[in-house]
Amino acid sequence: MDAVISQLQDLFEGQIDFDGQRLAERISSAVLTISSILALITGFIQQDIYVTMWIGLAGSLLAMLLVVPPWPVYNQHPQPWLGSQTVLPPGGILVGTKAR
Structure with missing residues (x-):
């Protein structure tokens, strides 16, 4: 069961890197x-407003199809993240303390 949940989580998280975000923005704008x-x-x-609206709608749907799913091309340069330096209490909240 955990394997299925893990696969679904990977599918729906949609991780893309910073270069992928820039590429997605350029594609959608273009x-x-x-x-x-x-x-x-x-x-x-x-001289037909409906043609204008339908072509605009088709362009919007095409942009959504190209940009919204987390295609692998958007995650070619993932950035390594630093681990946490502090150990959080069981509640997971730090109030009024400074990071060391």
């Missing part, structure tokens, strides 16, 4: 910009 320009031009030529 897809949304291109689809918006394409939607505006196509809608203007056809």
Whole structure:
């Protein structure tokens, strides 16, 4: 049971590194910009607001499909994190103390 929960946790955590975040932002910006320009031009030529809206919606869905799932390309340069230097009490909360 723990193995299944661990696999589900890895699936839904969606870990991406800082370079992956930058890449995801660039991809989403490019897809949304291109689809918006394409939607505006196509809608203007056809004089139909529905065409504009549908192309814009398709561009938004494409951007979501490309960026929202944690694709492996977004985690190619993971950063090592430092371990904790303090031992927390059983409640896990430190109040009014300074880190040593």
